Amino acid sequence: MSKKFFIQTWGCQMNDHDGEKLTGLMLRDGYEEVKSSKEADIVLLNTCSIREKAVHKVFSELGRLKKEKLQRPLTIGITGCLAQQEQAHLFTRAPQIDFVLGTMALDKLPEVLTQAQINGEKSINVGDYPDNHLFPTEIAKRKPTAKALVTIIEGCNHACTYCIVPRTRGIERSRPFQSILDEVKRLVDEGYREIELLGQNVNSFQGGCNFTELLRKVSAVEGLEWLRFTTSHPMNFTKELAFEIVSNPKIAPFLHLPVQSGSNAVLKRMLREYTIEEYLERLAYLGSGRSQLCLSTDFIVGFPGESEQDFQKTLDLLDEVRFETSFSFIYSLRPGTSAVRLKDDLPAEVKQERLLRLQSRQAHWTLLDNQKMIGKIVNARIENPILNDQGFWIARTGSSKTVHLQGKAGRGPEMGQLITAQISGASPHFLAAELI
Numbered sequence: 001m002s003k004k005f006f007i008q009t010w011g012c013q014m015n016d017h018d019g020e021k022l023t024g025l026m027l028r029d030g031y032e033e034v035k036s037s038k039e040a041d042i043v044l045l046n047t048c049s050i051r052e053k054a055v056h057k058v059f060s061e062l063g064r065l066k067k068e069k070l071q072r073p074l075t076i077g078i079t080g081c082l083a084q085q086e087q088a089h090l091f092t093r094a095p096q097i098d099f100v101l102g103t104m105a106l107d108k109l110p111e112v113l114t115q116a117q118i119n120g121e122k123s124i125n126v127g128d129y130p131d132n133h134l135f136p137t138e139i140a141k142r143k144p145t146a147k148a149l150v151t152i153i154e155g156c157n158h159a160c161t162y163c164i165v166p167r168t169r170g171i172e173r174s175r176p177f178q179s180i181l182d183e184v185k186r187l188v189d190e191g192y193r194e195i196e197l198l199g200q201n202v203n204s205f206q207g208g209c210n211f212t213e214l215l216r217k218v219s220a221v222e223g224l225e226w227l228r229f230t231t232s233h234p235m236n237f238t239k240e241l242a243f244e245i246v247s248n249p250k251i252a253p254f255l256h257l258p259v260q261s262g263s264n265a266v267l268k269r270m271l272r273e274y275t276i277e278e279y280l281e282r283l284a285y286l287g288s289g290r291s292q293l294c295l296s297t298d299f300i301v302g303f304p305g306e307s308e309q310d311f312q313k314t315l316d317l318l319d320e321v322r323f324e325t326s327f328s329f330i331y332s333l334r335p336g337t338s339a340v341r342l343k344d345d346l347p348a349e350v351k352q353e354r355l356l357r358l359q360s361r362q363a364h365w366t367l368l369d370n371q372k373m374i375g376k377i378v379n380a381r382i383e384n385p386i387l388n389d390q391g392f393w394i395a396r397t398g399s400s401k402t403v404h405l406q407g408k409a410g411r412g413p414e415m416g417q418l419i420t421a422q423i424s425g426a427s428p429h430f431l432a433a434e435l436i
């Protein structure tokens with residue numbers, strides 16, 4: 001009987017997609033995928049270490065698995081960013097771990113797993129394999145979702161002082177554009193109508209053409225309806241790219257351009273490489289197309305030395321740009337990053353209070369934006385075709401807004417289907433709509 005495995009993934013979409021590659025490797029080698037760790041002989045924790053909370057989640061799951069391992073044979077492997085960051089230290093911190101596999105060594109999973117299983121030894125591979133961006137993606141076993149994730153660039157060449165990613169993912173390596181195009185064509189043939197191009201910094205892509213040219217090539221693939229991408233760094237955001245985004249109808253009208261702070265003093269300590277004036281200049285490249293676009297950003301609050309005035313500048317920026325949505329986080333110290341050396345004496349309650357103020361300001365602007373949609377007719381793609389407890393199907397618009405569709409029992413829409421609906425209500429977190 002074949003052994004059963006379960007993979008739990010945390011973190012960004014790039015890590016989600018790595019989870020799909022790991023799943024593909026396991027299935028190729030004859031293992032059977034199960035729906036929970038309770039049924040599994042092998043559990044892979046595909047981890048994230050962007051903030052301390054993400055790391056806590058891994059150790060709390062490891063604590064639970066340790067008890068299970070006392071009851072029955074269980075192989076536990078750690079992959080992802082925490083594996084790359086902590087390497088062999090993980091065996092000391094959590095002796096229940098059997099193997100550790102780094103982010104660049106995904107394709108070495110079979111060797112590491114065999115060694116851990118056959119010899120019962122601890123095994124590890126956290127080597128630098130800078131050509132891991134050439135992973136044969138046809139092996140990946142994608143989840144049955146409405147859009148397919150496609151990695152175009154690995155690593156990051158920026159050096160933001162708070163960020164662990166350059167350490168966990170290495171320097172930038174772009175995939176050759178032809179291999180990306182071949183993959184997108186294959187995915188469209190399989191039935192996907194929406195593709196999301198992934199990278200820590202997609203707009204510094206250099207795989208035989210620049211990112212704007214890549215968008216043009218990919219969007220020309222016949223049958224593709226929406227093209228998305230994430231994430232962009234403001235310093236690599238060009239006029240040419242802005243023009244492509246607002247003028248190419250295949251590119252979904254959504255742009256995530258992380259700003260982090262509204263204060264130049266804080267941005268300087270973060271080593272973000274731009275001032276607020278430069279960030280706004282780049283947004284202005286979008287011209288009148290900005291009004292058709294849902295603009296999203298990331299904020300870090302409570303960065304070392306952030307004064308109340310600095311924070312006020314972040315609120316002012318939010319009011320000025322009126323981002324349609326944003327993701328905000330309290331600064332989390334990451335061991336090994338250069339921000340560790342900055343004095344961080346802001347009380348936790350102050351950071352928490354700033355986060356809440358920022359989030360409620362954002363909710364105000366998101367709600368206003370969503371209310372403007374009431375009565376309008378939109379296209380949206382079904383992301384969950386199973387009626388939920390409240391009687392909704394879930395869909396997403398091109399501008400990435402979540403839509404709760406009033407459903408009815410019986411045969412509903414299909415996963416990934418593009419539907420037309422009329423917006424009937426709005427909250428800061430979703431739009432309510434009826435199928436037409």
Ligand code: SAH
Nearest residue numbers: 162163200231258298299300329330331332
């Ligand atoms: N490459 C992307 C971001 C990847 S990390 C970019 O540069 O835009 C996603 C987000 O996590 C970041 O934009 C930042 O807002 C947040 N983040 C990263 N490190 C963090 C830390 N140490 N503490 C809090 N938030 C952090």
Ligand code: SF4
Nearest residue numbers: 156158160163165200
């Ligand atoms: Fe981290 Fe900065 Fe690179 Fe983004 S650009 S991954 S925040 S170092």
Ligand code: F3S
Nearest residue numbers: 011012048049050081
């Ligand atoms: Fe987390 Fe690594 Fe992604 S730290 S956010 S899983 S690149």
